[in-house]
Amino acid sequence: MKxxxxxxxxxxxxxxxxxxxxxxTFATDFVDLGAFNVLINLTIAxxxxxxxxxxxMHIRYTTNRVVRVYVGAGFFWLLILIAYTLGDVLTRTAxxxxx
Amino acid sequence: MADTTVYLAxxxxxxxxxxxxxxxGMWVFLATEVxxxxxxxxxxxxxxxxFPEAFALASHRLSxxxxxxxxxxxxxxxxxxxxxxxxxxxxxxxxxxxxxxxTMLLGVAFLSIKGYEYHQKFVEHLVPGSSFVxxxxxxxxxxxxxxxxxxxTGLHALHMIVxxxxxxxxxxxxxxxxxxxxxxxxxxxxxxxxxxxxxVWIFLYPLLYLVGHHA
Numbered sequence: 001m002k003x004x005x006x007x008x009x010x011x012x013x014x015x016x017x018x019x020x021x022x023x024x025t026f027a028t029d030f031v032d033l034g035a036f037n038v039l040i041n042l043t044i045a046x047x048x049x050x051x052x053x054x055x056x057m058h059i060r061y062t063t064n065r066v067v068r069v070y071v072g073a074g075f076f077w078l079l080i081l082i083a084y085t086l087g088d089v090l091t092r093t094a095x096x097x098x099x
Numbered sequence: 100m101a102d103t104t105v106y107l108a109x110x111x112x113x114x115x116x117x118x119x120x121x122x123x124g125m126w127v128f129l130a131t132e133v134x135x136x137x138x139x140x141x142x143x144x145x146x147x148x149x150f151p152e153a154f155a156l157a158s159h160r161l162s163x164x165x166x167x168x169x170x171x172x173x174x175x176x177x178x179x180x181x182x183x184x185x186x187x188x189x190x191x192x193x194x195x196x197x198x199x200x201x202t203m204l205l206g207v208a209f210l211s212i213k214g215y216e217y218h219q220k221f222v223e224h225l226v227p228g229s230s231f232v233x234x235x236x237x238x239x240x241x242x243x244x245x246x247x248x249x250x251x252t253g254l255h256a257l258h259m260i261v262x263x264x265x266x267x268x269x270x271x272x273x274x275x276x277x278x279x280x281x282x283x284x285x286x287x288x289x290x291x292x293x294x295x296x297x298x299v300w301i302f303l304y305p306l307l308y309l310v311g312h313h314a
Contacts, residue, residue: 005188006181015178019171026167029309041305049298056181056294058287064119067126074130078137082144089145 004061014055021048106282118284125288129295136254136299143247143306146240153240157233158310160225161248162216166308169212170300176205177297180266180290183273187283192276195286199270202293206263213256220245248307255303258296265289 025044028037054060059071111117147154183198224232226249227242234241269289272278278286 006185008182008185011178011181011185015174018174022167022170022174025305025309026163029163037309037311038305041309045302045305048301052177052294052298052301056177056297057291062122064123067119067123070123070126070130074126074133077130078133078140081137082141085141085145086148090148 006055006058006061010055014051018048018051106284114282118287121284121288122291125291129291132258132295132299136251139247139251139254140302140306143251146243146247147306147310150237150240150243153237154244155311156237157241157244157248158307160223161308162219163308165212165216166304169209170304172205172209172212173297173300176202176209177294179205180293184283184286184290187273187278187286188280190280195273195278196270199266199273203263203266203270206259206266210256210259210263213252213259217249220249251303251307255296255299258299262293262296265292 021044025041028040031037033040053071059068062068107114107117111120179198179202183195183202186194186198220226224230225245227246231238231242231245266289269286272285
């Protein structure tokens, strides 16, 4: 049996990073950066989600590659959905938009 | 070799294989959860591109402080969940129960704050429908924001309620000594669910509360 036990200090370190990122996002809300506000907030959200998946959900430590593929595919399809939907919606012209 | 017959289902060769199958199965379920929430996230993205000003104005009616506190509450609950599993892996009997209980309490705290926010929205006439009151120039578009707000946070809250129930069952079973360093798969799987619900909120927080700046 080799179930890697993740040390407590790793969990605490990840948690501290997550809280620091939360404070950073909260702080940017009081600064007007134009379109960069969304960009920064979403980047921070992706980093936070990655930290949770990799450490709290143990994907960093799994030896099973099939699980990793499923995790990646599960989230990647959402990018496809959003990208293709926006590719349609954002390129509609007035003539193609009339009901 | 410990007696594995208590927990090893007959179709598996050994405990490792059983745990890997359970983990993979849980991730397949979580992928369907991404589908479940994904439609709402996509709809949100489309409408935000169409009504940027209304979404910013409507978002400013949410309490960014309460949203931030709730994010901190959930992140902390993920830490206590991870520590509960860590302690179960290390063979401790009592500390996993304590960490699971704290996780549950944080989940209830999250739901309470969320409930208070919902209450505020009702009081301020921000619930979509006939009693919705908003700047008339943006009223229709703002209703779309609040519809998405209630659908997305509502579906998330439903998952939180289920999560608290799952952790409650896990806590009772841990108290009974059902989990050992050789077998704690249900804790691991329950933890995956809890962390996933946390991840959904990690995205809901900036998308709903942080639209445009508040300065």
